[in-house]
Amino acid sequence: MGFTPNSNQDCMLAWEAMPDALQGALTPRQSEWLDGHLARCDACRAQFAQQQRLQRAMSLPVDLPIDAEAGLKRLLSRIDNPDLAKAPEPSRPVGWAGRALVAAIVLQAIGLGAMGAKLWSLESAPAYRTLSREAAPAPAGSIRLVPDPAMELADWNALLDASGLRVVEGPNKVGGYLVVPTTEAVRREALLQRLRSTRGILLAEPVAGTP
Amino acid sequence: MNEANARTADAIDRALLQRMAAGDHAALAALYRSYHGRLCRFLSRLTRRPDIIEEVVNDCFWIAWQHAGDFRGDARVSTWLMGITYRCGLKALRRQGVELADDLTDDAFPPGLGEGTDPGEDRELRDLLGKALALLSADQRVVVELVYGVGHSLNEVAAILQCPVGTVKARLFHARMKLLNVVPALSGETREQGS
Numbered sequence: 079m080g081f082t083p084n085s086n087q088d089c090m091l092a093w094e095a096m097p098d099a100l101q102g103a104l105t106p107r108q109s110e111w112l113d114g115h116l117a118r119c120d121a122c123r124a125q126f127a128q129q130q131r132l133q134r135a136m137s138l139p140v141d142l143p144i145d146a147e148a149g150l151k152r153l154l155s156r157i158d159n160p161d162l163a164k165a166p167e168p169s170r171p172v173g174w175a176g177r178a179l180v181a182a183i184v185l186q187a188i189g190l191g192a193m194g195a196k197l198w199s200l201e202s203a204p205a206y207r208t209l210s211r212e213a214a215p216a217p218a219g220s221i222r223l224v225p226d227p228a229m230e231l232a233d234w235n236a237l238l239d240a241s242g243l244r245v246v247e248g249p250n251k252v253g254g255y256l257v258v259p260t261t262e263a264v265r266r267e268a269l270l271q272r273l274r275s276t277r278g279i280l281l282a283e284p285v286a287g288t289p
Numbered sequence: 290m291n292e293a294n295a296r297t298a299d300a301i302d303r304a305l306l307q308r309m310a311a312g313d314h315a316a317l318a319a320l321y322r323s324y325h326g327r328l329c330r331f332l333s334r335l336t337r338r339p340d341i342i343e344e345v346v347n348d349c350f351w352i353a354w355q356h357a358g359d360f361r362g363d364a365r366v367s368t369w370l371m372g373i374t375y376r377c378g379l380k381a382l383r384r385q386g387v388e389l390a391d392d393l394t395d396d397a398f399p400p401g402l403g404e405g406t407d408p409g410e411d412r413e414l415r416d417l418l419g420k421a422l423a424l425l426s427a428d429q430r431v432v433v434e435l436v437y438g439v440g441h442s443l444n445e446v447a448a449i450l451q452c453p454v455g456t457v458k459a460r461l462f463h464a465r466m467k468l469l470n471v472v473p474a475l476s477g478e479t480r481e482q483g484s
Contacts, residue, residue, distance in 0.1 A: 131414065132421075132433075133437045135415065141333070153321065153347045157317075157351070
């Protein structure tokens with residue numbers, strides 16, 4: 079095949095017109111000119127044949143196993159439940175700035191937790207106690223919860239309801255509550271983990287000494 | 290697809306987008322089914338991983354669903370969707386730590402991939418195409434797919450890739466030169482000579 083697009087001016091024009099010709103995007107006049115050139119030029123005719131074959135090859139369906147209906151089902155589910163269905167982004171390498179930011183957030187969270195726990199202890203353990211009255215022990219399975227002040231009441235109620243908890247005391251000075259499970263079937267560790275990962279919960283700690 | 294057919298298809302797509310903007314799930318499903326094959330094939334020129342391709346297609350339609358009402362109509366719906374898909378594809382590949390598959394070898398398009406579904410001639414054509422595509426850079430493969438596979442004009446391809454039309458022309462030129470000089474069999478010469 080001796081064709082190169084530098085062969086001559088007509089071949090250059092034909093070369094440029096071929097993609098449009100394949101898409102049927104040439105005007106009748108352009109199309110007539112190209113047909114005439116192809117009839118005279120073997121190299122361009124061979125090149126156009128290659129282009130047609132390439133177009134046909136490129137139009138073959140994708141050769142990978144991808145199920146449209148399964149994908150559509152997942153998309154609709156994602157649209158119906160945007161928060162639940164959003165796939166977690168895989169971890170990726172972060173730079174020093176990202177690592178510094180993460181460290182700062184962790185430090186802030188630890189500080190906040192320590193401060194909340196300290197304030198709670200000040201609140202829940204009075205400085206004095208009358209000798210005639212014993213300190214009331216916290217109910218079994220009690221958990222200290224400190225919600226974010228910005229948390230909506232509806233969200234707070236929904237969280238308690240979904241977690242099977244009820245408030246037995248609070249709020250104290252730092253806005254903390256003492257909550258207990260409404261049923262015994264709740265696994266405490268799992269519950270604590272879930273509470274800690276809930277947005278709007280600043281602190282979730284078991285009360286020491288309660289089973 | 291000729292110009293008249295393209296206009297008709299675009300009118301249908303626009304009507305579906307309008308219904309999507311009003312929250313019509315059936316319209317979304319119709320557009321999804323209509324474009325799924327094209328988008329998957331387009332993305333398969335960037336990566337051979339079906340999981341990434343599926344994720345990108347759904348990301349594209351997630352965005353289309355949310356922004357259907359913002360579609361200004363300056364371009365064909367097909368151009369708009371392809372542009373979203375291309376950007377989502379690049380983003381997904383970066384997120385996965387996957388480089389653009391510039392270095393695809395013949396192994397990426399093994400012979401016989403379409404066996405069982407392709408007629409004999411198509412299977413041979415697919416094998417030849419695999420060899421040909423392995424010679425091109427990812428950028429060249431994308432342009433070739435958009436022009437020959439999807440049927441976009443060079444101006445539309447420039448809009449999809451967000452680059453000058455001169456860049457698209459250059460990529461197509463170099464792709465065609467490689468195909469011409471290295472894979473003459475794609476022109477049917479081998480078949481004709483061998484028969």
